Every structure is written in C-alpha cells, then in structure tokens.
Amino acid sequence: AQSVAQPEDQVNVAEGNPLTVKCTYSVSGNPYLFWYVQYPNRGLQFLLKYITGDNLVKGSYGFEAEFNKSQTSFHLKKPSALVSDSALYFCAVRASYGGGNKLTFGTGTQLKVEL
C-alpha cells in the first residue's frame, strides 16, 4: 500500500524567509509525486510534480521540490515566502505502474506566512 506522511500540521514562517514543507512517501516501485495547494473552500491547485528526470522540480509561484530517493522524501521549498502563500499544502503519491492511477494524499500542512 502506498502512503504519504506530512509530519507537520502547521508551519509558520516570516515573510521573506525561506520555507520548507516536509513530505515523505512509501510506494511500490518508482513514485510519481505531486504537491497541491488548497485555499479555503476551494479545490486543489496543482503546484508541481516529479515523474522522472531531474530531482529538483520547479513549479508554480516560485515553489520547488527535491526528490530524494534514498530518503523517500519530496520536500516543498520556496526561497522567499509571501503572505499570500498562506494556505493548506498537500503532498500526494502514486505508483508509476499499476494502482489504477490512484493518488494517496498526505494529511496536509497549514502554512502561515506572517509579516
């Protein structure tokens, strides 16, 4: 069975500081990894994905994530946080083969960026 762990329920960052939102995963075979952001009462917005290739993935709004196979991690990062980045962030994984394209989500991390 595949799973995702987001160990922090909430991350607080001052505006202008770098931010990291942690994610580790477990899946059979090679993973496809995703980060989504959700604003209150809204659906999920895609930020970035890792399918294959370069371990450092750049996505929307200045976010990036690094795939680390040995640590089974896919942490989300941004060099300089903005107040508007405050939202709920979800990491998701699916197996590259089989599984019916099912995505498994982490429990989410609430990011709060303060002035």
Next chain:
Amino acid sequence: GAVVSQHPSRVICKSGTSVKIECRSLDFQATTMFWYRQFPKQSLMLMATSNEGSKATYEQGVEKDKFLINHASLTLSTLTVTSAHPEDSSFYICSARSRTRPNEQFFGPGTRLTVL
C-alpha cells in the same frame, strides 16, 4: 488547458433529500474521473473511481447505494448523494484524468454540501 468544473459550488438541503453534483472536464476528454471527500481540516479521501461507460469502483467503506456515480460521457460525471443526512455534510471534490496526460489528475473546485 485541463480545466475541471463542478456544479453546484455550494448546496444546502434537508435531511432525506437527494443531491446531485456534476463534474465536467471543459477542454479535454476525461477517460477516468475520481470523487473525493474532504472533512474539515483533513485530507482528501478517495470515494470512487469511474471510467466512462462503466460502473464505478468504490473504495472500501463507501456505500455504493448511498453515493451513486454516473460517468455517462467523456466530459461528465455525476455524484448523487441519496437520502442525505447531516453526517454526509462535507466538501466533495472531483478530479479527471485525460488520455493525453494519463499521469496527472486535474481537480475541480469542489462542492460544499450541508445537510440540515
């Protein structure tokens, strides 16, 4: 591209009534659609997967007679919550997978269901 819409965005109904939620892929054909449920401050839980023209596959613990899913065309799937009760109140989100980008899911904006 790859836009998914949901209708309605918000619905309030009385206990015992049925509610239908539509999920549409606006600019692509969705070979597979997924329905998720999200409780406040919790993650998304997959309810069912539906392929166009075939019966939906429900996750363990999801009542198929309670949550009727129809995927009648390549651009439309519907979720009907039958005989809704207050415990069915939740945020329902659909996603769709396209033939041309099979490794990704594109999410709708969600529907907030409140059952009084």
